Amino acid sequence: MKSTKYPLSWKKKEFLIKIFCSIPNIATGILIKAGKANFVVDPGDGILRDLNKELSPEEILKISNLFITHGHHDHVGGVWSLLTYMRVMNKKSPLNIHFPKGCVEIETIHGAFQKVYSGSLSYTITLNEIDGNRKLRSKNVNIKPFPVIHREYLQDGVTTRQVPALGYNFSFDNMKICYGGDTAYCDELVRHAKNADLAIIEAGHEDDDEHNDMHMTLAEAKSIGETAREYFLVHVPE
Ligand SMILES: [Zn+2]
Numbered sequence: 001m002k003s004t005k006y007p008l009s010w011k012k013k014e015f016l017i018k019i020f021c022s023i024p025n026i027a028t029g030i031l032i033k034a035g036k037a038n039f040v041v042d043p044g045d046g047i048l049r050d051l052n053k054e055l056s057p058e059e060i061l062k063i064s065n066l067f068i069t070h071g072h073h074d075h076v077g078g079v080w081s082l083l084t085y086m087r088v089m090n091k092k093s094p095l096n097i098h099f100p101k102g103c104v105e106i107e108t109i110h111g112a113f114q115k116v117y118s119g120s121l122s123y124t125i126t127l128n129e130i131d132g133n134r135k136l137r138s139k140n141v142n143i144k145p146f147p148v149i150h151r152e153y154l155q156d157g158v159t160t161r162q163v164p165a166l167g168y169n170f171s172f173d174n175m176k177i178c179y180g181g182d183t184a185y186c187d188e189l190v191r192h193a194k195n196a197d198l199a200i201i202e203a204g205h206e207d208d209d210e211h212n213d214m215h216m217t218l219a220e221a222k223s224i225g226e227t228a229r230e231y232f233l234v235h236v237p238e
Pocket residue numbers: 070072150182
């Protein structure tokens with residue numbers, strides 16, 4: 001398997017996840033519905049187009065929480081469009097944006113957005129910078145962030161540095177979805193994916209044979225996925 005066909009969907013009772021897209025360097029976009037709650041995870045480029053196909057404008061305005069795993073463009077490229085759409089459509093309910101501490105991309109996008117629109121904004125935005133793995137609860141959903149290992153290249157194309165990066169477990173109605181975001185093989189993900197009803201695991205490493213500290217090989221990703229009841233492999237290079 002080298003290419004995943006999107007969207008990927010999973011639904012049990014009132015708990016639904018739809019992965020519109022998860023292509024390395026292009027875009028990610030994920031919708032979670034849990035009872036009456038609408039959450040968006042990693043709103044990459046095209047998220048508004050995909051949400052617009054899936055939800056009514058009223059339902060898009062009901063989105064209460066954005067969860068960001070890390071600041072790479074393929075995971076946050078749609079944030080500006082989404083925030084602006086909500087303003088244009090006169091969203092009234094508050095929006096929470098959860099992101100890893102030190103994610104300068106979200107801080108900067110939000111800062112620029114406030115600079116342009118703070119005088120004409122119909123809804124409030126609360127930033128929740130996540131440091132550690134304290135549990136959150138919103139709309140009957142328990143959310144457990146956990147740190148993962150993900151790196152990026154510096155200008156020289158050789159040296160890498162760790163970026164602030166999280167995975168999230170979403171629990172609702174005695175079911176659990178684990179989304180690891182972009183990550184190398186790591187114990188935190190192993191622990192959080194185990195026995196999940198659905199695990200969404202990246203297999204983003206180009207080379208199938210060799211472990212690295214940016215992404216997982218197919219074999220690594222599968223070995224984690226198989227500890228959950230069901231799993232999707234995402235972020236596979238195309
Ligand atoms: Zn990344």
